Amino acid sequence: MAGLTFALPRTVPAVKVRRRFDVTGWAFVGPATLIVVGLSLFPAVWAFFISRAKWNGISPGVPVGWTNYARLAQDPDMLAAARHTLLLAALFVPASIGLGMLVAVALNQRIRLIGFYRTCIFVPYVASAAATGILASFVFNPQFGAANEMLRTLGLPTQQFLESPSQALYVICLIALWGEVGFTTVIYLAALQDIPAELVEAAKMDGASRWRVFRHITLPELRPVTVFAAVWQTITAVQLFDLIYTTTRGGPLNSTQTVVYYIYELAFQTQRLGYGAAAAYLLFAVTLLLTLGIIWYSRRRGSEVF
Known part of the structure; x- marks a missing residue:
């Protein structure tokens, strides 16, 4: 065996391997990233410059600085739309969370046809919101709608529903709940199934009632x-x-004009694109502040979510 030599295999440096994986990864995510930037970030930046101008979408825009934002604070239509939006959120958010949790607890039981019931509760969420709105227009029609027909059967007075300024926003909230409760139900149902069974069993063995188990564990x-x-x-x-x-x-x-619908009217019906863009940015800022406020409050209470 004397005189024989063996050539050791050449190893690729770890840095080159990592670079090769980086290039491969960016080759997959690059096109999607360009689409996201092109369809979301670029229009958002462009809308900010539009919000500082007076522009109807056809003639050249006239820079006005922060005038559009200052006018929003004194716009009675904007203030009314903001009140409607806050009222809708104050009604919709707690109700969707409470109903979702209640339905999830009910669907977490071992009963027959449980898969069918879970599917039924989720179907309204995956249905088109536009189709839901059109269907609800027939259901709550004051003349021939199913809702008033049921009230007549029960001997109760009929209502104007979507044609009443004092009732329309509440009916909108009810329709939105019908479509969105399925989402909160599904996430609560998944969370309920992740609760360790040992905790519940230990509490029951210690004599805790169902209400105490729900309150102190669930x-x-x-x-x-x-x-x-x-x-x-x-x-x-x-x-x-x-x-x-x-x-x-x-x-x-x-009576049901929310901030988003008011922005739509400004931009696409009255062609006040600069003023509408300013209202959209103000809505973004308020939404961001509300989200950060909820997260801050949850962390103060000891819930780390984000």
Whole structure:
């Protein structure tokens, strides 16, 4: 064996291997990243410059600085739309969380056809919101709607529903709940199934009632999910547009005109694109502050979610 030599295999440096993986990864995510930047970040930056100008989309824009933002603070239509949006969020968010948790607890039981029931509760969420709004317009029609027909059967007075300035916003909230409760139900159901069974069994062995188990074990375990649901549903309520567009168009008498629908009217009906862009940026700032406020409050209470 004397005189024989063996050549050791050449090893690729770790740095080159890492660079090769980086290039491969960016080759996959690069096109999607360009699409996201092109369709979201670039329009957002462009909208900011539009918000500082007076522009109708056709003639050259005239720079006005922060005038559009100053006018928003004194715009009575904007203030009314903000009140409607806050009222809708105050009604919708707690109700969607409470109903979602209640339905999730009910669907977490071992009963027959449980898969069918879970599917039924989630179907309204995956259905088109525009289709839901059109269907609700027929259901709550004051003349021939199913809701008033049921009231007549029960011997109760009929209502105007979506045609009443004092009732329309509450009916919109009810329709939104019908479509969104399925989402909160699913995330609460997943969280309930992740609670360790040992904790529940130990509490029952110590003599705890169902209510005490729910209050002292289930609710604390669901707190992170509740924070997430509160943030998500707050954004959903503040940005609600499709239901309003397909049911009331902001009426009657602007009683259901929310901030998002008011921005739509400014930009696409009256062609005040600069003023509408300023209102959109103000809505973004308020939504961001509400989200940060919920997260800050949850962390103060000991819930680390984000």
